[in-house]
Amino acid sequence: MTDKNLSRLPPVKSVLESLVQNGVKYKVYDSVRVEPTDSSFKDAISFAKKDSFDVFVAVGGGSVIDTCKAANLYACHPDADFLDFVNAPIGKGKPITGPLKPLIAVPTTAGTGSETTGVAIFDYEPLKAKTGIASRAIRPTLGIVDPTHTLSMPQRVAANSGFDGSNPISDVWSRHALNVVAKFMKRAVRDPEDLEARSSMHLASVFAGIGFGNAGVHLCHGMSYPIAGNVKTHSAKGYSVDHPLVPHGLSVVLTSPAVFNFTAPMCPERHLDAAEILGADIRQVKREDAGPVLAETLRQFLFDLQVEDGLGAVGYSSDDIPALVKGTVPQERVTKLSPRGHSEDDLAELFEASMKLY
Known part of the structure; x- marks a missing residue:
């Protein structure tokens, strides 16, 4: 997962080249919204649910990594309502009990720390308020921190x-x-x-x-x-x-x-x-x-x-x-x-x- 701008830049290209070289089949989702919303999260979730992915890879800043966390979560809990895991009082704040797929985060910005945290933040448009999902369960399995990815x-x-x-x-x-x-x-x-x-x-x-x-x-x-x-x-x-x-x-x-x-x-x-x-x-x-x-x-x-x-x-x-x-x-x-x-x-x-x- 990445965004439209990053999809044309070296960090994404290097990740895709690595996957090809190692014979890993993949699909790209490049419609992540900078400063995600509930709508953009849901679009990524819909993409993630269409195929049975073994692993998720997020290449980008906090917006991309947070979106990928949400996509992984709801793809692994397909029957959950969107607000089930969203923090109260906007959401129901239910605990995440089932396992998720591995998520590899490749940050291209320096500051959000999203590659180390179990938080996914988004704008909840009906209330014009920011909220999120907070659980150690959604924390990335691996973070690959390569400073050359920040040069662009x-x-x-x-x-x-x-x-x-x-x-x-x-x-x-x-x-x-x-x-x-x-x-x-x-x-x-x-x-x-x-x-x-x-x-x-x-x-x-x-x-x-x-x-x-x-x-x-x-x-x-x-x-x-x-x-x-x-x-x-x-x-x-x-x-x-x-x-x-x-x-x-x-x-x-x-x-x-x-x-x-x-x-x-x-x-x-x-x-x-x-x-x-x-x-x-x-x-x-x-x-x-x-x-x-x-x-x-x-x-x-x-x-x-x-x-x-x-x-x-x-x-x-x-x-x-x-x-x-x-x-x-x-x-x-x-x-x-x-x-x-x-x-x-x-x-x-x-x-x-x-x-x-x-």
Whole structure:
């Protein structure tokens, strides 16, 4: 499984050549949608159900790998209703009890970590909300992480996928990932031929995936789902798609300065560690200033990478905040992991603070 754009590029060609050389029969599905929807998942599921495939291979970024996870799941559970395994409260959240076919993930972006996680995210169009399927059962059997597969990744795709990997600030895996991101992300975005930087970001994606696969994510991700799901007209640079799009990594990172300013009082030391890793001089910083310091460090990092100037730059205004809050509330699976409790008023303030970054 892959998408239309990748189907013409070297990563897919190399995978198909390998299959041919080893006498493996295959069929290609190249209709994966960037930022999948329930409709696009169902189309891939329909394809997967038509034949009795022994193995699934996903060649692409998080959208491709997540779509392939869903296709594998429902092909192996053909009698299940689509919402059976979708996370509550949108779906029924039923446990996955039966075996799935092996799934080999070949990531072509660096940041989503989808090759290491048991999560498949999509836009549920009837509610204009992002949700997903979360179970260790759908985690890929094998991830083949080849940094040369990222060399064809456009600059903005490299930036937006990298932000997904840079966001978790927890445990040893994520700390190491953040160190790598701080050192190599700007190089990887600015020079597609920088193999050391692209290789390092690919490895950081794996580390981050292991990190947030265990520790979880919280407000930035929960708030990102309605940001991506309610997109109106924004056209993401570097993406060959025919629909409005706020890429997942971008939707996550736009709220990060406000969110980490908000959560800092619960653990100032770890927030200051993150600021230092990203380049801040924290020697004279007081614990109570951890939030503002990390927030400003993140803003500078995003500015240096020419990231859009807040939610306002991707088509939102203060009038949209009630809908954004409404779309965040059902994401309790992740938002409840926030180190600081929050109300709907807090969420509204965080969205307002994220309208403009610079």
